[in-house]
Amino acid sequence: MTDDLPQSAATTWQDRLFGGLKRTSERLSENLGGLFSGGKLDNATLDRIEDALIVSDLGPAMAARIRSRLADEKLDTPGDETALRALIADEIEKVLAPVAKPLDIVAFPRPQVILVVGVNGSGKTTTIAKLAHNFVEQDYGVMLAAGDTFRAAAIGQLKIWADRIGVPIVTGPEGGDAAGLVYDAVKRATAEGIDVLIVDTAGRLHNKRELMDELAKIKRVLGRLNAASPHDVVLVLDATTGQNALTQIETFRELAGITGLVMTKLDGTARGGVLVAAAEKFGLPVHAIGVGETIDDLRPFDPRQLADAIAGRMK
Numbered sequence: 001m002t003d004d005l006p007q008s009a010a011t012t013w014q015d016r017l018f019g020g021l022k023r024t025s026e027r028l029s030e031n032l033g034g035l036f037s038g039g040k041l042d043n044a045t046l047d048r049i050e051d052a053l054i055v056s057d058l059g060p061a062m063a064a065r066i067r068s069r070l071a072d073e074k075l076d077t078p079g080d081e082t083a084l085r086a087l088i089a090d091e092i093e094k095v096l097a098p099v100a101k102p103l104d105i106v107a108f109p110r111p112q113v114i115l116v117v118g119v120n121g122s123g124k125t126t127t128i129a130k131l132a133h134n135f136v137e138q139d140y141g142v143m144l145a146a147g148d149t150f151r152a153a154a155i156g157q158l159k160i161w162a163d164r165i166g167v168p169i170v171t172g173p174e175g176g177d178a179a180g181l182v183y184d185a186v187k188r189a190t191a192e193g194i195d196v197l198i199v200d201t202a203g204r205l206h207n208k209r210e211l212m213d214e215l216a217k218i219k220r221v222l223g224r225l226n227a228a229s230p231h232d233v234v235l236v237l238d239a240t241t242g243q244n245a246l247t248q249i250e251t252f253r254e255l256a257g258i259t260g261l262v263m264t265k266l267d268g269t270a271r272g273g274v275l276v277a278a279a280e281k282f283g284l285p286v287h288a289i290g291v292g293e294t295i296d297d298l299r300p301f302d303p304r305q306l307a308d309a310i311a312g313r314m315k
């Protein structure tokens with residue numbers, strides 16, 4: 001967590017977080033703009049606030065809750081946007097706090113196997129690299145497996161990252177058997193005393209059935225080596241896709257039995273509220289968020305800080 005970081009790093013991360021989520025909080029402000037121009041919060045104003053929150057991707061449940069809190073608390077000060085932001089941040093934190101769970105390396109026997117799934121372009125490769133980097137920084141032995149054998153570019157990209165971070169990678173030929181490759185990777189990781197094996201998977205095959213079969217096969221092979229494996233099945237989501245991210249969670253829950261989420265590209269999108277909607281709707285652990293393209297841009301998050309950033313609440 002950011003609490004464990006040296007002061008300078010923590011400050012930088014906080015800046016990045018607030019900077020990255022600026023468009024999300026600005027969108028929220030725009031949607032709420034003019035609502036507090038004066039007068040009491042009557043039903044019509046409450047309706048408009050509720051609509052504004054839904055349009056900001058925070059989800060209908062959250063919007064309804066904030067509406068009823070506003071009605072209950074009889075917040076009727078004209079222009080009291082600060083109080084509204086505080087209330088929104090409060091509600092967001094309540095939803096995020098139970099799901100904020102960093103990926104911990106706890107598996108025994110080692111290695112802990114983390115299967116990473118998600119559609120192409122979601123930021124899967126970059127996220128794997130960022131996770132690997134974080135684990136290396138914590139002194140874990142890390143290995144990657146290029147299980148997206150469907151595309152040569154995916155294998156090449158992951159290899160570049162592995163070399164850059166300085167971790168071993170198991171690759172195979174394009175079009176090769178992904179489950180076989182993963183089997184070899186676990187054997188090698190076990191023999192080399194690796195702590196954590198991060199496995200990339202295809203984001204798209206010819207059709208959904210094939211993708212499902214492929215993921216199921218990889219999981220079957222892993223389960224035969226160790227019943228607890230894969231220990232984590234992490235879905236990488238692109239925040240810029242907005243509500244579409246929710247559909248992807250549903251699909252991959254069915255396809256791969258996901259155990260947690262990472263949401264990327266929270267920087268530079270106005271749709272960051274979707275993280276809150278996802279947390280609320282599915283209650284799946286959110287392991288980390290991505291707010292940029294560099295290796296240091298993925299972190300576990302502090303729910304309070306993130307809630308403040310989304311609600312545009314300055315410290």
Ligand SMILES: Nc1nc2c(ncn2[C@@H]2O[C@H](COP(=O)(O)OP(=O)(O)OP(=O)(O)O)[C@@H](O)[C@H]2O)c(=O)[nH]1
Binds near residue numbers: 118121125126154267
């Ligand atoms: N701004 C921003 N860009 C990101 C983030 N994460 C990844 N990206 C960028 O998004 C693009 C796609 O990321 P990849 O990691 O290649 O995505 P992928 O899901 O592996 O995609 P394929 O290689 O097409 O399968 C790249 O240009 C990344 O640099 C993030 O948190 N913020």
